[in-house]
Each structure stands twice: as C-alpha cells, then as structure tokens.
Amino acid sequence: MPLEEALERILGGARPTGATEELSLIDALGAVLAEDVISGIDVPGDDNSAMDGYAVRGEDLPGPLPISQRIAAGAVGEPLQPGTAARIFTGAPIPAGADAVVMQENCSVDQGGLLSVEGTVTTAQNIRPRGQDIAAGAVALSKGRRLRPQDLGLLASVGIARVTVFRRLKVAVLSTGDELVEPGTADLAGGQLYNSNRFTIAGLLARLGLEFVDVGIIPDDAQATAKALLRASELADCVITSGGVSVGEEDHVKAQVEQIGHIDLWKLAIKPGKPLAFGAIGDTPFIGLPGNPTSVFATFCLVARPFLLKLQGATDCRIPELTVTAGFATAKSSPRQDHVRVRLESGDEGLVARRFANQSSGVLSSVSQSDALAVVPPGVVVSEGDKVQVLLLDLLA
Structure with missing residues (x-):
C-alpha cells in the first residue's frame, strides 16, 4: 500500500x-x-519602549530639549511635559504625552544637559503598543x-x-526473536544480537513525551507471543512490536494478532520498512514494525509517530519536509517510495544532500550519522542536482 x-x-x-x-x-x-x-x-500591558533612548513629542524636535525624567523598565514615569524629553530604557512604559522614542545613537546631550536629535522621527517610532503580542481575551494557544x-x-x-x-499515552513495546539479548551481556553466543530496537523505540517515544512500557523480549513461540501481546494490550494505550511481522516460519506476531485481534493493513510500498502491520488487540491499537534496525527507525517516524501524535490529541501530525539539492543519483526507479539516508552540506545554492554509502536496512550507523531522509517517490530517477524533499531527523526523532 x-x-x-x-x-x-x-x-x-x-x-x-x-x-x-x-x-x-x-x-x-x-x-x-x-x-x-x-x-x-x-502583552505588553503598556505601550513601551523598544530600545534605550529618549521619549519625545515629535512637534518638539529636533530640540535642544531639557531631560525632565528617567524611566527604567518596571517604573512608571510622569506625563511628559511639552518641550522636554525623558530618558527611557527598553521595556519601560511610554509616558503620557510622548509619541516617539529616539534611539540613543541618534541623540546627543551637550554639557548643559540639553538633548538634540538627528534624523527624521516618525509618530510611534520605536514604541511597542499595548497588546501587540497578545490581547486580553485572545486565544494564546489552541487545543491540540x-x-x-x-x-x-x-x-x-x-x-x-x-x-x-x-494524559500522556502509555505505549507497550515488545521485541521478538530468539537471537536477541540485552546490552550488558558479556559474551554473545553464535547467532545472537544485542537488542538495539528496544532502545531506539524507547528514545523515540521519550522524544514524543510518551510513557515507555517495557514488555521485554518475546521468544519465537506462538503461544508466548499471544500471551505477551494480550498482556501488553491491557497495560497500555498502544502496542508496538519490532520483528515478527514478515512471512518467515518464526514470524509469529502478525499471525497471533490476527488470532486475538485484527490486522487492518500489512506491507507498505516503502523502503526501508515494507513489512509493517497495523491493527488492534481488543480496543488497543497495534503497530508491528519490521525487525531490521533502520526499518524500525524509518517506519516509526513515517507511520507510528503521526499516529501516536493524533492518538495523543495533537492536531498537527504533519511530517515536516525541506527542499534541498540532491548530491546523489539513483541508478533506476523503484515501485516503492525510497527514503535515502543523507548528510546535509552547505553548497553554492543552499543545502546539498549527500547519500550515505551503505543503505542496507541492517546498518543502523547510517541513521546515526545522517541528518535526514531524502524522499524518492515511486517511479522517479534522481539525478545529481535535482531538487528533492528531505525529512529532517532531528524533527522526526
């Protein structure tokens, strides 16, 4: 799909x-x-000065004018007497009668303490009006x-x-596979791997402000998988798994979700991350991510992230994009939308996306060392110098 x-x-x-x-x-x-x-x-609560200078009446300029008072931020001055100026500082309320502030760099004060102003002064110059930022009764920020x-x-x-x-969503996370062991184990046996996906997903959830519920590593066993999925669905608002949703004989997650719940969609036309499943266990949404580390990261950012944001009540679930220049070329088009791991460099015409050499879905260093995912739509061949859309990783994760 x-x-x-x-x-x-x-x-x-x-x-x-x-x-x-x-x-x-x-x-x-x-x-x-x-x-x-x-x-x-x-906000602000008064007309106030946008800079250090002198509050004046335009009709009294260019002077010379005696300085009648000094108004600091947090103080309220007296009404400005005609034919005088007030020394004023950034953020201080404008005294009644003044209609402009002249920045101090355009003023000079002689030995007798008289102020002279250089240049043209316009009404309301350097004055921030009351309510300029937010007016009383206005919506400061909206629901969602x-x-x-x-x-x-x-x-x-x-x-x-x-x-x-x-309320902060609780997200239960299961890792599947007999080959997985937790970091900290002194020696790996033949065929074993450290469970990197658990920590990637935990970090992604933390960035979204969601609660990580760790259900642990589930062995490649149908009964154990079903039991863990049911437990996870009771503990959390959403269940996320990594691995077990492909078509291998030891991939039990998808089959067990279909037994105890339902799958609404399976397989996406994207790269990396084709084997992704979405459904529910009872009333608890279920997202089955692939097992490869890079696929986990990509599919979480592209699919799980916007879903979790909306489930949390957010109204803006967009994936932010930026247009840059391709510093790479693709040999041929693909029927799937590709997400190329790239570094961003400054070029003569703006940012240039440089392709990370190894794009294998098992190479997590390609995500760690990249700045963005460059989007190559289905059926498109990219030539160096073309404009491409990129998804900034720091905005996704």
Whole structure:
C-alpha cells in the first residue's frame, strides 16, 4: 500500500483517549493541550519602549530639549511635559504625552544637559503598543497544540502557571526473536544480537513525551507471543512490536494478532520498512514494525509517530519536509517510495544532500550519522542536482 494511503487510513482511525491531567508549566514540555488557553491580560500591558533612548513629542524636535525624567523598565514615569524629553530604557512604559522614542545613537546631550536629535522621527517610532503580542481575551494557544519550549514561554508571559493537557499515552513495546539479548551481556553466543530496537523505540517515544512500557523480549513461540501481546494490550494505550511481522516460519506476531485481534493493513510500498502491520488487540491499537534496525527507525517516524501524535490529541501530525539539492543519483526507479539516508552540506545554492554509502536496512550507523531522509517517490530517477524533499531527523526523532 502506498504510504499516503496507509497514513490516511491509519490516522482516520486514531481516536484520542480524552483523558486529561493538569501539569505545572515547567513539566508540560511535549504535552498536548486539552483546551484553548485564553489570555487574561494584554502583552505588553503598556505601550513601551523598544530600545534605550529618549521619549519625545515629535512637534518638539529636533530640540535642544531639557531631560525632565528617567524611566527604567518596571517604573512608571510622569506625563511628559511639552518641550522636554525623558530618558527611557527598553521595556519601560511610554509616558503620557510622548509619541516617539529616539534611539540613543541618534541623540546627543551637550554639557548643559540639553538633548538634540538627528534624523527624521516618525509618530510611534520605536514604541511597542499595548497588546501587540497578545490581547486580553485572545486565544494564546489552541487545543491540540503540542507544547514546545517557546510555547511554554508564551504561556508564562500571560501569567499561566498550570495547563490542562491530554494524559500522556502509555505505549507497550515488545521485541521478538530468539537471537536477541540485552546490552550488558558479556559474551554473545553464535547467532545472537544485542537488542538495539528496544532502545531506539524507547528514545523515540521519550522524544514524543510518551510513557515507555517495557514488555521485554518475546521468544519465537506462538503461544508466548499471544500471551505477551494480550498482556501488553491491557497495560497500555498502544502496542508496538519490532520483528515478527514478515512471512518467515518464526514470524509469529502478525499471525497471533490476527488470532486475538485484527490486522487492518500489512506491507507498505516503502523502503526501508515494507513489512509493517497495523491493527488492534481488543480496543488497543497495534503497530508491528519490521525487525531490521533502520526499518524500525524509518517506519516509526513515517507511520507510528503521526499516529501516536493524533492518538495523543495533537492536531498537527504533519511530517515536516525541506527542499534541498540532491548530491546523489539513483541508478533506476523503484515501485516503492525510497527514503535515502543523507548528510546535509552547505553548497553554492543552499543545502546539498549527500547519500550515505551503505543503505542496507541492517546498518543502523547510517541513521546515526545522517541528518535526514531524502524522499524518492515511486517511479522517479534522481539525478545529481535535482531538487528533492528531505525529512529532517532531528524533527522526526
């Protein structure tokens, strides 16, 4: 199934739990707002100075003018008397009667303390009007907003200390395969591998602000797989597995989900990551990722990430893209949409995507050392110098 069609189906079935909690602002990074936040104040609360300088009346310029007062940020000055100027600093309220601020670099003060102004001064110059940022009664941030650091600052600026957000999702993660052992084991036996996927998925979930529920490594056994899947579905809001969804004789996950739940789609026309399954165990959504490390990363970012964001209540689940110049070429087209691991370098005409040499789905270093995934649509041959879309890894993970 093409990725766009799969995402439409998957996101169309995402139903947020609706459960909410209240968090202090300092703990709310990555949380999703469960209601609109309305500002109770104007920001700024007064007309104020955009820089250090002098508050003046335009009709009194160019001077010379006596300096009648000094207004620092946090202080409120007296009304400005005609024919005078006020020394003022960034953020300080504009005194009544003043209609402009002249930056100090365009002013001179003689030995007698009289101010003279150079250049043209316009009405409201260097004045930030009351409510310029946010007006009282306006929506500061809307329901469904996933809070970023700058959003926390915005909420603090209107006096908000606590926010109502959707409860953090619990995501149960299972790794499958007799060959897997946990890092820290001193010696690997023949055919064994350290379980890298568990830590990749745990990190991706942490970046989304979700709770990682570790169900462990499940052996290649049908009964054990079914038991673990049922337990996981009872512990969490979503179940994610890595491995076991392909067509091998030891791939039990897909078959067991079909026994105890249902599979809605299987196999995507993407590379890496063709064997991906999506369905449910009871009322708990299920996402079966491939087993190869690079495929796990790619399919989580392309499919699981937007689904989990919507399940969390976020309204913006887009995958951010950037247009750059291809610093690579493809030998032939593919029926699947390819996601090429690339480094981004500065070129004469902007950013250039350089292809990582080894694109094998088992080479996790190609993800670790890349900056982005370059998207090569089905049926497209890329030549060096073409424009391509890339997905920035730091925005996906």
